[in-house]
Amino acid sequence: MTGADGENTITTHRKARARPPIQIRETDAERIGNLAIEAEERLPLVTELLLAEINRAKVVPDSRLPGDVVAMQSTVKFVDEASGVERTLQLVYPQAADIEAERISILSLVGAGLLGLRTGQSIMWPDRAGKQRLLRIVDVVHV
DSSP states (O other), X not given: OBOTTSSBHXXXXXXXXXXOOOEEEHHHXXXXXXXXXXXXXXXXXXXXXXXXXXXXXXXXXGGGSOTTBOOTTOEEEEEETTTOOEXXXXXXXXXXXXXXXXXXXXXXXXHHHHTTOBTTOEEEEEOTTSXXXXXXXXXXXXX
């Protein structure tokens, strides 16, 4: 089976399951880690997943993060491969979150899953219902 981009969807699915390498800015890693720990009682799954992502990430100096990597305050266009739905959201800290304004919190499942991915990368990630979703990054813009 071939996807819209011409790539074999089975190949895409396997690559995503392997959890692609991610990069996170130093200041983001520290602040997000602290937020996750503070939210552990309210959001245990998000906390667990977010801390695991930070632990496996390559943490880079703020000025060395490539422009195509999803970071805090960046706007990311991504597609849910199962539904074909494409969304564009800004990844923000919880106090700035407003889904109607297309700003998603890093403490949401989707926000946590997008952090550190590069344009073209995919990841299998749970949604609020516990269903695994294949999310693929289409574009990243830093503000």
